Amino acid sequence: MQRKFLIASGLTLLGTAGAAPALSAELTISCGAVGAELTLCEQGVEAWENETGHDVEIVSTPNSSTERLSLYQQILSARSGDIDVLQIDVVWPGLLANHLIDLEETLGEDAAEGHFETIVANNTVDDRLVAMPWFTDAGVLYYRKDLLEKHGVAPPETWQQLTDIAAEIQAAEREAGNDKLWGYVFQGRAYEGLTCNALEWVASHGGGTLVDADGEITIDNENAATALDLAASWIGEITPRGALNYTEEEARGIFQSGNAVFMRNWPYAWSLAQSEDSEVAGKVGVVKLPHGPNGESAATLGGWNLAVSKYSENPELAADLVAYLTGEAEQKRRAIEAAYNPTLTSLYADEEVLEAVPFFGTLYDTFTNAVARPSAVTGDNYGRVSNAFFNAAHGVLTDEQDGADAVAELDSELSRIKRRRW
Numbered sequence: 001m002q003r004k005f006l007i008a009s010g011l012t013l014l015g016t017a018g019a020a021p022a023l024s025a026e027l028t029i030s031c032g033a034v035g036a037e038l039t040l041c042e043q044g045v046e047a048w049e050n051e052t053g054h055d056v057e058i059v060s061t062p063n064s065s066t067e068r069l070s071l072y073q074q075i076l077s078a079r080s081g082d083i084d085v086l087q088i089d090v091v092w093p094g095l096l097a098n099h100l101i102d103l104e105e106t107l108g109e110d111a112a113e114g115h116f117e118t119i120v121a122n123n124t125v126d127d128r129l130v131a132m133p134w135f136t137d138a139g140v141l142y143y144r145k146d147l148l149e150k151h152g153v154a155p156p157e158t159w160q161q162l163t164d165i166a167a168e169i170q171a172a173e174r175e176a177g178n179d180k181l182w183g184y185v186f187q188g189r190a191y192e193g194l195t196c197n198a199l200e201w202v203a204s205h206g207g208g209t210l211v212d213a214d215g216e217i218t219i220d221n222e223n224a225a226t227a228l229d230l231a232a233s234w235i236g237e238i239t240p241r242g243a244l245n246y247t248e249e250e251a252r253g254i255f256q257s258g259n260a261v262f263m264r265n266w267p268y269a270w271s272l273a274q275s276e277d278s279e280v281a282g283k284v285g286v287v288k289l290p291h292g293p294n295g296e297s298a299a300t301l302g303g304w305n306l307a308v309s310k311y312s313e314n315p316e317l318a319a320d321l322v323a324y325l326t327g328e329a330e331q332k333r334r335a336i337e338a339a340y341n342p343t344l345t346s347l348y349a350d351e352e353v354l355e356a357v358p359f360f361g362t363l364y365d366t367f368t369n370a371v372a373r374p375s376a377v378t379g380d381n382y383g384r385v386s387n388a389f390f391n392a393a394h395g396v397l398t399d400e401q402d403g404a405d406a407v408a409e410l411d412s413e414l415s416r417i418k419r420r421r422w
Contacts, residue, residue: 026054026055026056026314026317027054027055027056027057027084027085027312027314027317027318027321028056028057028058028059028082028083028084028085029041029045029056029057029058029059029083029084029085029086029087029321030058030059030060030061030068030072030083030085030086030087031044031045031058031085031087031306031325032058032087033060033061033062033063033068034063034249035249035272036268036271036272036338037268037338037340038058038060040333040334040337040338040340041058041087041325042058044324044325044330044333044334045058045321045325047324047330048321048324048325051324052320054317056321059082059083063247063249064191064192064247065089065191065192065193066191066192069089069092069095069383072086072088072092072096073095073096076096076099076309076311077099079311080311081309081311081312081313083309084308084309084312084313084314084315084317084318085306085307085308085309085312085318085321085322086100086306086307086308086309087134087304087305087306088131088304088305088306088307089192089302089303089304089305090119090122090136090137090301090302090303090304090305090375091192091373091375091382091386092375093122093123093124093125093130093131093305093307094125094375094376094379094380094382095375095379095380095382095383096130096307097125097126097128097130098310099309099310099311100130100131100307100308100309100310101130101307101308101309101310101312101315101319102128102129102130103129103130103131103132103307103308103319103322104128104129106308106315106316106319107132107319107322107323111129111132111323112129112132112133114328114344114345114346115132115133115326115343115344115345116133116136116343116344116345116368118368119133119136119303119305119343120133122372122376123305130307131305131306131307132305132306132307132322132323132326133303133305133326133343134303134304134305134306134325134326134331134343135303135304135331135334135340135341135342135343136301136302136303136341136342136343136367137266137267137268137301137302137303137304137341137370138266138267138299138300138301138302138341138363138366138367138370139196139197139200139264139265139266139289139299139300139302139370140264140265140266140267140286140287140288140289140299140359140363140366141155141156141162141262141263141264141286141287141288141289141290142255142262142263142264142265142269142270142273142284142285142286143155143261143262143263143284143285143286143287144260144261144262144280144283144284144285145283145284145285146283147169147173147261147283148165148169148261148285151165151168151169151172153165153168153169155285155287156262156290157290157291158290158291158292158293159201159204159205159227159230159290159291159292160230160292160293161290162184162262162290163183163184163230163233163234163238165183165261165262166182166183166184166234166238166261166262167183167237167238169181169183169261170182170183170238170261180259181258181259181260181261182238182239182240182254182259182260182261183234183237183238183239183260183261183262184234184238184239184260184261184262184263184264185239185240185243185246185251185254185255185260185262185263185264186239186243186246186251186263186264186265187243187246187247187248187251187264187265188235188239188243188244188245188246188394188397189244189245189246189247189394190390190391190394191247191390192386192390193247193248194390194393194394195300195373195386195389195390195393196300196302196373197231197264197300197393198227198228198231198389198390198393199298199300199371199373199389200264200289200298200299200300200371201227201228201230201231201292202219202223202224202227202228203295203298203371204227204289204290204291204292204295204296204297204298205223205224205226205227205291205292205293205294205295206223206292206294206295207219207221207223207224207225207226207227207295208221208223208224209371209372209374210373210374210385210389210414211374211377211378211385211414212374212377213377214377215377215378215418215422217411217414217415217418219389219407219410219411219414220407220408220410220411221407222404223292223294223295224403224407225402225403225404225406225407226292226403227292227403228392228393228396228397228403228406228407229396229402229403230292231393231396231397232396232397232399232402232403235397235398235399240254244394244397244398248265248266248269251263251264251265252265252269252272252273255269255273255280256269256272256273256278256279256280257279258279258280264289266302267286267339267340267341267357267359267360268338268339268340269339270284270286270339270357270359271337271338271339271356271357272338286359286363287363288363288366297366298371299366299367299370299371300370300371300372300373301370301371301372301373302370303341303343306322306325306326307322308322326343328344328346328347331343331344331347332347332350332352332353335347335353335356335357335360336352336353336356336357337356339356339357339360341360341367348360348361348364373386377422378417378422379422380422381417381418381420381422384417385414385417385422388410388413388414388417389410392406392407392409392410392413393406
């Protein structure tokens, strides 16, 4: 197994006409950018290599999902076979479907049997299974059990309770000498991760889901504005201003180093928080995200899938690698070793999995009832819709405008996008 790197900027593709072949590997796969995700991918690929005798090269892509999508679109639009197997976000099947093979034609009609039906449906475009579910996700709230117990408070159920508890503990701990402690960290950079956070704030305040299932724009309402204004009030108070440029890993770094009371992140952060080099090992709890006064807890549906490029020179071999990596044994290993949520329902009753990640059981409903981003209904325009949303949310967080003005302007911008049809 080898490694190679692709640069997200420009259109220099390894497979473009006139370029000499740079690889000797039979397959290439993009399946993780950094950290545990990449390590798990490498281990799974190596196991398949040992079992089949084939060679695979790992392609390194940007950690930012927005930048990774841009790179994929460049490669696929050029009909390049540089990447045979692509790790794709749950909101990308509709965007990339025309460039991906139908896995049921290669793996059989029962290829996705046993996986969450909602994800299989999400990955099925025009009756074609364009991606296999690999791991699912939903936003959750991490908290410092030791600090909440010390200060005699329970995990928050509402966003206002989180705000108050975070401020209280932050002030008390700083007064006691812990001047690096912050109350709450999340993903505040202007990218897809902020879309996920902002959708949770808005939906949990009863502000809708940006665009509803019928394609109607719903964002311009008082509850949505209130949700964004509350989030803005955290910046510089219980949340460091640096969070305006945080992705998942920056937020995890602050929390795992012991410098945050609460963190919004995905389930993958659990095993890392419990690792030997973690400052908070054994001190972390996980609960569902809070809600506003006019709503219920909402967790954005996340997760990643594996797809095979239509331009692969070895599509059947690539599909076999996909089947292996998304199979029960590999999903179980990933769940136990790194808390990646399986997409196979049977693994949520597996004793070894639940022993390793107890909240897979207690938060099962959170994972099965997560709020989907409006990628299906907006189709090819989802990228523009999400970009408009996270830029509007970021504008409120940076005090460029208040929530009411932001959602009104966002409504107008989405209406212009919709006129191009979705």
